[in-house]
Amino acid sequence: MDAQPQTTQRLDQEARDIMIRNDRGGYSVPTHGLYPYQWNWDSAFAAIGYAAFDMDRAWIELETLMAAQWHDGMVPHIVFHEVDPGYFPGPDIWGGVGPVPSTGISQPPVAASMALRLWDNDPEMGAERFLPMFDGFVRWHRWFMDWRLHDGAVCITHPWESGRDNTPDWDGAMANLIPRDLGEYQRRDTGHVDASMRPHKSDYDRYLTLVAIGHEARWEQGALHASWPFRVADPTMTFILLRAHRDLAELGRRLGRDVSEIESWIPILEAGAETLWNPELKTYDVRDTLSGEWSCCVSNASFLCWWAGIDRAEMLPHLRRVNRAVRFGVPSHDPESPAFEAKRYWRGPVWAMLNMLIAEGLDEFGYDDGALLRQNTARMIEENGFAEYFDPITGAPAGGQNFTWTAAIWLDWASPRAREENRWAG
Template structure:
């Protein structure tokens, strides 16, 4: 079967009517940033369905503006931690944290595919996106850069960036539990139990304060400035303002958020690392680790010459895509989730940045390497960047979406010319 058609089929198979599963078994609910990428993929062949995805995601927005990271539409006992563990309320129930705010950036890409057909749909979701961005500004950016209160909020759950903050979280009292993820995927590709204990301790703290987000920021066991979300949010502020202009809205507030956040970038620049770095806001210490979150600076037009040097060193160390962690670091693990593998979804965000800064050479190279991964080993969640081994879940929604929107571009053109 043609790869484009395979990708469309994956989206259709994971479609639950208004929302899309990341993949069967491993992730049986609607995930925030996965859903935004799914919408981008649907927009290549079913524009109304793409907007339905965004509508369903934003329908579970909290009263304070937060859009949660998981929406538990239908009960699934095969997933842990489920809605009973979170106890965050909602109908449908949700988790109590957020996820990378890529939605405005992807909504802009979807809108620009067909502005005339999309204007009314955009007008319906725009105010909700503004409220979500306001929540990020007022609740998670109080220390300057965007901060996370749980590694899961970053989307890059177990990346080495969080080790310094995780070390101060007591996971010894979480009680007994049974993980479900390792029943679907090789445990060597997933976070370790010691990490999971701490993840659950953070969930239990949030539950203990009734998911009061400001208390979680001020009192919770974990608070780290996240370069990845900082850059994603910075770019999303810009894209949201562009959408506001398209709707003839006053965007002064949004542009003010962008200016304020950009002014905070020096706080996460680590001269010793010669790169952007995660920072433990409880202790003021840098993670001292270079990961893919730092390279998302290209998405936000925030790169520096020193970062260019680091990017090429890290990228040239592997043959397939940009790894999620520095391959030259002792902690690098080529197949364990966010501690080394390359992720097509992150590659696509980096490529948007390369394209917009006029670096077609970097964008073309990254697209070619990402396409090679998919053409060799299918639509997996992520890949070993050293040998292209597929890792994580199979038939993955956002990998299929990335193929349709970006990675498969040359393949489709070649097929059409044949």
């Protein structure tokens, strides 16, 4: 059941207020304190939230993100617009070489898909605002094709690049990475959020080891490609980039641009996605390209196949099984797995923005599961607020609070008002 009108109105206003408070004048922070900078895929989702009440501000979010693009085409995962000592590791540790201080890795390129959503919401402004960004988006997508493919699947070179920092999907590959002696360092995240909801120190030792290696090489992709010690083929990246290629091609056609190069990338990733099919587990799975080993995990990223335009019927039993095991789906890791942790970041919690992508993919293939997931996500937010993520068993809010992308997902998709305005296709 959808929320009562007065509840919807209250939550709509609360979500708008959160986005306004997290606006830093041209870019959004995910939440005050814990994440004081501009994050790549967070900003893409923030844009669709702004579109519910300020279309100009929505486009500015993407324009600011793309202004940080590196000369090689990469768009970084964090842009350090202002130095904030409350965050670690900051720009001095990363040593990024872009036009704005930034990290040396990217993030799931959902931005083209969100740009198409903005255009659809306001066709008159779409062409004018997206045209100056189109070539930059093509260069970013080409960067993934040049530097991140393995047998056609998209790889990550750091757990943070996937956006799913500490998922059990990386456990095997991370165990094979020997951390450096980094000396003493002070994490800042556990000063904002209970440590039981964050990655372990052993994870951070490896995260920072990878940052140090990249910094020493000045993030030169050619040099790093041959010797990088962590390279994992990832459903998150593969499915999101595949959908983004399709959507960027559509944007290009609307602009009257030649999209033949973009269209040529689509079958490469379609074939690459099938290399992520684990036949024993019957799921899309992570594969360590250095060892050849599967992670043997069912994650919420596994269900992004429909968002990418791939209808794999064998995934439906997994989806329904994991959702039956919890009160709120989709958990980020299989609740029947011994590695499942209900409140620890990407080892179990529910994330509203991935729920939206999964549900909309299901909608596009005509599965009722998509509408049920939207209703379930809306109820989770109604009962527990705008947290970064949620305990799938109890619904308890976890991580950062007053979170931009959760507010944005409510405004664009989960709110009953959004459905009435045809923001939701189900």
